[in-house]
Amino acid sequence: MNSGILLVDKPKGITSHDVVARVRRLAGTRKVGHAGTLDPMATGLLLIGVNHATRLLHHLVGLDKEYLATIRLGWGTTTDDAEGDALDASAPDVVAAIADDSVADAMSALTGEIDQVPSAVSAVKVDGRRAYDRVRSGEAVELAARRVRVAAFDLLDARHGDGFLDLDVRVECSSGTYVRALARDLGFALGTGGHLTALRRTRVGRFAVADAPTLEDLDVASALLPAAAAAALALPVVPVTDDGARDLGHGKRVAPPADVEAFTGAAAAVDPAGRLVAIVELRGGTLKVVTGFPPEASA
Incomplete structure (x- = not known):
């Protein structure tokens, strides 16, 4: 394989x-x-x-990500989603009185660069252990807020139910953003509590779920x-000669091609045959290997 x-x-x-x-x-x-x-x-x-x-x-x-989600306003849960235990619910008349402009204002306040406290039941590590492991062991976990970017928080549809308001939303966000936490914070801002009832990731960077087979249909x-094609969707590509590929394969630094556009961070070094040779960074005007790939890795 x-x-x-x-x-x-x-x-x-x-x-x-x-x-x-x-x-x-x-x-x-x-x-x-x-x-x-x-x-x-x-x-x-x-x-x-x-x-x-x-x-x-x-x-x-x-890479940044896009999600489609349904947020239920009316009560929160211990996990900020439908799998957790329900917390105290707001009175039905309070939920029914939530105005469209209040929802829009609260969503707008959660858009852009924000400080977000991750859900306690999350994969964030606390002293080397996942937060969800500590919670399941009975520990009280308080996570520090961290800076995330919510590029889009769009309302697609709203439906009133018996004591709740469901919002279908689209979220574009930076890696490390918790949509569950957005649901929690939106409910808090509206004075009703909130949690996720559905979540679907539709995009990671330039990779789209429309191009993904289901697990049942996966061949x-x-x-x-190929690794080179995947890398090209996520990083700048730097073509290297066969000699340059060989030197990078030995961990040596090589000069970038004269016509390569300047880049910051990581880039994919690809040989004339289209093989991913390495992930590289510019250091002192040369290409330095960050992650190397053996010849059979992406042939």
């Missing part, structure tokens, strides 16, 4: 690790990983690395995206 990146449309009710385990069986290799966890209740795009392309996942996990060999 060659190396590469798989786009998979995760179904509801299983973990991201369950998807990885299934791909391991289908691909016949233990070297499988994913970039960016989805909760069991969530569906949508998972990026899966196979064999040496797992080395590329580190450079994909930080690994035909769906595998």
Whole structure:
């Protein structure tokens, strides 16, 4: 089995690790990983690395993301989603009185650069342990706020129910943003409590769920995206000669091509055959290897 990146449309009710385990069986290799966890209740795009392309996942996990979600206003939960225990509910007349302009103002206040406290039941590490592990062990966990970017928080539809208001929304955000926390904070701002009842990830960077087969329909060999093609969707591409590829493969620094546009951060060094040689950075006017890929990794 060659190396590469798989786009998979995760179904509801299983973990991201369950998807990885299934791909391991289908691909016949233990070297499988994913970039960016989805909760069991969530569906949508998972990026899966196979064999040496797992080395590329580190450079994909930080890409911005898009989600479609349903936020239920009226009460919060212990997990900020439908899987948690319900907290005290607001009176039905309070929920019914929520005005459209109040919702719009509260959503606007949660758009842009914001300080967000992640959900306590999250993958954030506290002294080396995941927050959700500590919560499940009975510990009280308080997480520090961190800066995130919500590029879009758009209302698509609103539906009143018996004591609740459901909002269908679209969110574009930076990596590390919790849509569950947006639901919680929106409910708090409106004085009613809020939690997620549905979440679907539709995009990671330039990777779209529309291009992802379902887990049931997944054929690994035909769906595998070569590492160079995947890297080109996430990073600038720097072409290198065969000699340059060989030197990078030995960990040496090489001069970038004279006609390469200046870039900051990481870039994908690709040889004349279209193979991903390495992820590189510009250091002192030369290309320095950050992550190397053996020849068989992306052939």
